[in-house]
Amino acid sequence: MNSQNLNSYPAERDRNPAEYLILGALATRPLHGYDLYQYLEQDLSLIWTLGRSQTYALLSRMERAGLVTHKRQTQEKRPDRKTFSLAPAGRKIFNQWVKTPVAHIRDLRLEFLAKIHFLGKGDSKSLEKLIEGQQGVCREKMGRMAERKGAASSGMERLTYEYRLSQAEAVLKWLEGLQKKIKEK
Amino acid sequence: MNSQNLNSYPAERDRNPAEYLILGALATRPLHGYDLYQYLEQDLSLIWTLGRSQTYALLSRMERAGLVTHKRQTQEKRPDRKTFSLAPAGRKIFNQWVKTPVAHIRDLRLEFLAKIHFLGKGDSKSLEKLIEGQQGVCREKMGRMAERKGAASSGMERLTYEYRLSQAEAVLKWLEGLQKKIKEK
DNA sequence: GGCCTCATGTAATCGGTTACATGATTAG
DNA sequence: CTAATCATGTAACCGATTACATGAGGCC
Numbered sequence: 001m002n003s004q005n006l007n008s009y010p011a012e013r014d015r016n017p018a019e020y021l022i023l024g025a026l027a028t029r030p031l032h033g034y035d036l037y038q039y040l041e042q043d044l045s046l047i048w049t050l051g052r053s054q055t056y057a058l059l060s061r062m063e064r065a066g067l068v069t070h071k072r073q074t075q076e077k078r079p080d081r082k083t084f085s086l087a088p089a090g091r092k093i094f095n096q097w098v099k100t101p102v103a104h105i106r107d108l109r110l111e112f113l114a115k116i117h118f119l120g121k122g123d124s125k126s127l128e129k130l131i132e133g134q135q136g137v138c139r140e141k142m143g144r145m146a147e148r149k150g151a152a153s154s155g156m157e158r159l160t161y162e163y164r165l166s167q168a169e170a171v172l173k174w175l176e177g178l179q180k181k182i183k184e185k
Numbered sequence: 186m187n188s189q190n191l192n193s194y195p196a197e198r199d200r201n202p203a204e205y206l207i208l209g210a211l212a213t214r215p216l217h218g219y220d221l222y223q224y225l226e227q228d229l230s231l232i233w234t235l236g237r238s239q240t241y242a243l244l245s246r247m248e249r250a251g252l253v254t255h256k257r258q259t260q261e262k263r264p265d266r267k268t269f270s271l272a273p274a275g276r277k278i279f280n281q282w283v284k285t286p287v288a289h290i291r292d293l294r295l296e297f298l299a300k301i302h303f304l305g306k307g308d309s310k311s312l313e314k315l316i317e318g319q320q321g322v323c324r325e326k327m328g329r330m331a332e333r334k335g336a337a338s339s340g341m342e343r344l345t346y347e348y349r350l351s352q353a354e355a356v357l358k359w360l361e362g363l364q365k366k367i368k369e370k
Numbered sequence: 371g372g373c374c375t376c377a378t379g380t381a382a383t384c385g386g387t388t389a390c391a392t393g394a395t396t397a398g
Numbered sequence: 399c400t401a402a403t404c405a406t407g408t409a410a411c412c413g414a415t416t417a418c419a420t421g422a423g424g425c426c
Contacts, residue, residue, distance in 0.1 A: 034405050046345050079405040156302055160231050170355035219377050264377040
């Protein structure tokens with residue numbers, strides 16, 4: 001069995017992280033699939049990419065799950081649109097996600113940056129809180145890794161932990177820089 | 186010196202990276218599937234994990250691809266074994282892989298560490314070369330990222346590059362530390 | 371008697387990727 | 399006239415994960 005959740009941030013049922021991008025996009029305004037895809041391409045392609053087909057697939061799945069709803073809009077001279085909006089359940093899940101630090105260092109690159117992307121549009125208070133929370137997670141992880149490194153039985157194991165520690169440390173420094181920038185602004 | 190070729194390390198057809206672990210395990214001695222899995226569990230679980238079923242599945246696939254061969258060994262009082270060895274094609278592919286730096290920073294965590302694991306058992310010359318090569322890749326990447334960061338059109342874009350740069354820098358430092366350790370030894 | 375180890379797999383499931391299908395409109 | 403844009407999807411494929419199947423032997 002998995003030793004009970006080491007991470008203080010329980011992962012409310014595993015969800016495809018890409019779903020949060022969609023939730024985030026819809027959080028400010030309703031969108032139909034085609035526009036949603038454009039938005040993801042333009043604003044998030046550096047952080048995350050998902051194909052056109054998958055955008056539609058995810059929207060359907062999320063609707064089945066009750067996270068979004070759609071209204072059909074007929075247009076003359078153009079195909080119909082299905083305009084999606086957040087359902088209350090979706091909004092709740094997004095709000096929870098966006099303020100919660102990621103549990104693993106490797107998730108900073110995509111998921112944490114996405115959180116910042118969405119929080120950056122709102123008030124800076126929640127952004128600061130997220131960053132502090134993430135710093136906490138990093139420090140916890142570093143503490144645990146240092147322990148394990150001390151107890152390591154092989155050079156390779158030590159090396160692995162050294163690698164991870166160095167990555168975590170860099171994350172921490174980057175987070176501090178980010179924190180400063182926000183406070184100055 | 187600075188080959189502009191972004192892919193100075195062409196990825197000879199995309200292969201499931203886990204296959205290299207199997208090739209690496211078989212490089213020193215033949216193994217049957219059950220033992221192979223045990224080995225991966227014990228020696229590599231920190232770096233990489235694959236399930237028992239997948240170990241068998243990969244072995245079959247790799248045999249179809251001509252990378253490994255097997256001989257059936259009958260035992261009394263125990264089920265038959267299929268003992269796998271590297272075919273020449275497999276050995277060639279492994280030798281190529283193990284000395285080639287990874288192309289992306291995010292691949293250090295798993296793939297590069299695996300390379301070190303296997304190279305660590307051999308002469309330190311090739312290990313040193315791998316490390317130097319990886320340093321080169323890192324520096325190239327950092328140069329390109331710095332350029333793009335300069336040309337970035339949004340704060341979020343700059344932030345993303347800063348994050349990646351900080352990770353790459355940490356990798357570089359870690360590699361230097363590793364280099365020193367090897368030369369001292 | 372019941373459970374773990376040895377040893378190999380197959381089957382079911384789930385989800386991501388790629389290709390394909392449709393069909394009108396507008397820009398060059 | 400041709401290509402791209404708008405707008406939605408389905409179908410086929412591929413691979414990873416999980417569960418299940420088998421069956422002898424040894425250990426408590």
